[in-house]
Amino acid sequence: MERQGNAPPDDIPVVLAREGHHGPVIHAANRKARMDGVNPGARVVDMRAICPELQVEYADPAGDRAVLDRLVLWARRFCPWTVRDGDDGIILDTTGSDHLWGGEAAMLVEIETQLALLGLSARLAVAPTWGAAWALARFGPVRSICKEDEAFFKLGPLPVAGLRLNADTVLLLRRLGLKTIGAVMDVPRLSLTRRFVKAGLEANPLMRLDQALGKLAEPVASVEARPPIRATARLAEPIFDPSPHLPELCEDLCEQLKVAGLGCRALHLVVYRTDGDVAEVTVRTSAPTRDPAHLHSLFRDKLERINPGFGFDLITLAAGGVEEVEERQTRLDGDSDDDLHLSRLIDRLSAKFGPRSVTHPVLHQSHVPERAEGALAALAKAPADQTEVTKERPLRLLDHPEEVRVLYAVPEGPPAQFIWRRQTCRVARYAGPERIAPEWWKDRPGTRLRDYFKVEDASGRRLWLYREGVLGDGRGAEPRWFVHGFFG
């Protein structure tokens, strides 16, 4: 069901259904449906019998989860640590952030207002622990605020379902006559421990109670570590193009980096759209830097990829991959700093064409020509242990060796005539063979050895030709010939 525009009127019972073991079951119901006696988890056909005018739509749990994940990032505007809680909640660690919004009560009102602007209704609560907040938001009063030492009293009257237990355990506790959390609290710890000693967290009321009361640690593990340095631009009106604000943000960020003596290897530009979506652009650098002009230039042509939607009103620029950078003195003779310029060039090229197309070839220890050379990203550091190849190797290699058609085979040595790229080549002189055996520890069994020849044809073109396999090696048919590279 679409979120905006065609919301069903409140006086029609609407439910969302999902597939159950015996036909569709109720996933969620609106207020009217719940008042009519429809309860989640029951079968849709049974509920139709109770409430004939029931409207049924299919739920989209994966879509809900994706939206919730985006909302988790959106909620970073209120506090830095946010995480999704199950399939229907978000936990915000607002410790130290509430005063920015004028206290906890004002913060809750602000959050609810912002969510309402997105067309979402929410139930909010502030509590010292994750468990207490979970229970109060679902079963407590509207926008309830629980102080540090009030959790014991505020949780007492709530039903045991507020302990985040699975349905079987809730049913069990209800059968034992424990209907509220307060009743569970009154039971001696020893009896509860003995009864639920082997139960996991989901089915253990004692551990859940300890978590809610803060006796058992339950930290909020945020989705990603908060970048420690960031610059923010809050805008009065939603805009569509962040570029006028970018130089100022870069300067602000580099000033912070300079004060901390740091440089960054990545920059994350995040725009918070008015429709609740978040768009991010990331650029990376090959060496830690804090030069605002250089960092600004890396965003060239990248800002167009941001989809502004209906505009955005908050831009943050965060530094990632922060490293310490010592202050460098420029050379007295006025010459430029070569390493710095080179790393900036690599940054510019990688930012424009993508890090995959800017590479730095390195030699590996292998005799097979295509394995002897690897490509590292130019942003990465090159390994020091490269050894030069002593054999003569061609200047240029083909990505894929090209097969030639042999016209005139010779028992020893390369073919006297062959056709390659639709042209007949007559071999005038050759050197070789150089036999390169397959690497049995890497290659598939049955890979054939190669005999390489340096071949010169009548016009002087020098090719690197190889024969794959030997006649009668028991690994396939007649050996084939390939061109692999060109000598200078």
Place this chain on the structure above:
Amino acid sequence: MGVLRMQQGLAGQGIRPAAMPHTLAEVFPAAPADASATAFMLSRLPKTNAPILWVQDRLSRKEAGYPSLAGIGLQHPIIMVDLSRASDVLWAMEDGLRCRALAAVVGEVWGDPPALDFTATKRLAMRAEAADVSCWLIRRAASPDLSAARDRWRIASLPSATHPHDAQAPGDPRWALDLFRSRRSKPGQWVATYERAADRLHLAAATGDRAVDKGDGAARQRAAG
């Protein structure tokens, strides 16, 4: 006599590096699968440890292969940029020529793309001269049309010299160099023998159907100057 004048003709590109600034040179290999242009370009690089920025478009890589580090050696680290369009190749070369730390900027462009016109080559040449970094544009399957390149070469492989130990094997490579247009020296044709062990280029006037001294005689020089 002839060798001496040819060396004067090539001055500023390695033999006497201080004589002329580094600039843009265009090379037209005779065939796509002919690495002689690459080898000639590498032999003329300054003898430093500065890196090379090597930009290739997709067709050049497919038809002529990629420069292999095992064959080129580790003296100059290579920054390889693989792109698909010629306009991107020119952009990357121009950006690279802003950096004085490079030994050379090498671009390989296939065919005659519209982006590679007189203006583009002029920009490259002026950037190269401003940064004093040599810039090589290797153009395969291209026609030598209007260009602002200071030197324009046509290079082809010739049958190599005799191998000192093996008569069957190809020896030191030989190339036919044709400097058909040059802004700063006299055009000419040479047969170059590259001595790999000593990393040295020997030049001799092109002999063939023509007489040796036809384009190389002292009489013409007197007449000209």
